[in-house]
Amino acid sequence: MRSFSCISITIYCFLNSITLLGMNSEILKVDINEIKTITSIAFVNNGKKEMLALGGDSGCFFIHYPVTENYTIEQLHDYPTYNITINSDKKKIGTFAENNSNMTFFAHDVTTKQQLWSYEIPDTNKKQENILTYSAAFGHDDSIFLYCKGQLISNKKPSIELPVTGNNIVFTLDCHPKIPTILYPSSNTGLSLKSLNRQHATDCLYPRMPEQSSIACIKYSPDGELIGLLTDKHEIFVYNPQTKHTEILPFSDKCHAFNFVPYTTMIMVVFDNDVYFYNLKHKSLVTKHSLHSHKFCSSDNFKKISDISSCNRYFGLLLNNTFLIRRTPVQPFLFFYWALQNYPHLFLPKEIIHIIIEQSRLLDPI
DSSP states (O other), X not given: OHHHHHHHHHHHHHHHTSOOTTTTSEEEEEEOGGGOSEEEEEEEEOSSSEEEEEEETTEEEEEESSOOTTOOEEXXXXXXXXXXXXXXXXXXXXXXXXXXXXXXXXXXXXXXOOEEEEEEETTOOTTOGGGGGXXXXXXXXXXXXXXXXXXXXXXXXXXXXXXXXXXXXXXXOEEOSSSSEEEEESSSSOEEEEESSXXXXXXXXXXXXXXXXXXXXXXXXXXXXXXXEEETTOOEEEEETTTTEEEEOSOOSOEEEEEEOTTSSEEEEEESSEEEEEETTTTEEEEEEEOTTSOOOOOSSOOOOEEEOTTSSEEEEEOSSEEEEEEOSOOHHHHHHHHHHHOGGGSSOHHHHHHHHHHHHHHOOO
16 A cells, blocks of 8 residues: 555655646637627537537537648537537537527537437527526536526426526526536525425525625536636636635636636636636635736626546637637646546556556645
C-alpha cells in the first residue's frame, strides 16, 4: 500500500514539473462563415476525440480541433439553432432549433448523430420572447427533461407540473449529476428540488440574494454539491444546499456566464472584458484572461456561450460570431487524473488506478 502511495505522489510531482507552454495564450480563434450567426458553443465527445459544437442560423455543427487550415466541419442538422445543452460526459447533445416555424428541441447522440428524441413546442418561433422561458437538461441517467409552459416533459417519464410563482424573464433547469432530481427556479429568488422518485416531493431552497433580482441561470457543480446562480442583473452567486450558505463572489462587473471546473474547487466566470478562474475553497483569484481585443458578444439571453473541455485543459468562449479557445490554469496532474478515470485500460490495472485516484484526492491539487 505504501509503495502505491509513493507511485501516486511521484506521478503527481512529475506532472507538476511539466511546463504548459502558452497557458494563457490564445490557441484558436477563427471565423466560421459556413455557420453564419453563431448563438451557442459547447465541447462534445464522440468517444474518440473532443470536438466543438456550434449552434447558429445555419444549423448545428461539429468542428474538429485543434483547427488547422484544413479543419473539418460536420453538420448535425440544418435547423437554425438558438441554444445547446449537453449531458455530463458530453456524448449527447440537445439543441433548441427552428423547425417549420416552430421551436423544436432535438436530442442527438454525438458519436452516431442519431436523433434520440424530439419535441415540438407549439405556437413558438424565434422572434417570440417566451422562447427564453423554455429549458432542457439531461438527467444523471441521460433521461431528457424539457420545461414547457409549466410542464416538465420527458422522453422516459410522464409529464408533470412544475409549480412556478415567479415572473422570471429567463427560465433554466438543471439535473443533479448523481441522483434523479430536477432543480429549477420556482420563484424570482427561490429554487425547488423535484424528486423524480417521489411523486409529490418538492424541497424549497432560498439562496441569499437581492430581492430586486430574479434567477436567470442555474447550474449544478459536477459533483452536485454546489449550485451556481446567475441573475437577470448579471450577478453571480454560489449556493451550498447542505450548509444553506450563499457565497457572493467578490466581483462588481456584469457576469455573462459561468462554468464549474471539474475535479477542482474552481469556477470560471465570464465578464465583459475578462475571464476569471476563481478558487471557491481558498476564496482567491487563480488567473485572469483578458478579452479586451476580442469584441465579446454579451447578451441577456443567457444561452450557452462558454464551456470547459472534459479533460479540463481548455475553455471555449463565444465572441462576436467568433469562438475563442484558451488553456485553463488547471495543473497537468488533473489531465492525468481525468485520463485515469476515462481511459483506465490505457494505463494501469484497475486496483492501482483506484489507489492512485484515492491518494490524489488527498493531495488537493487545486
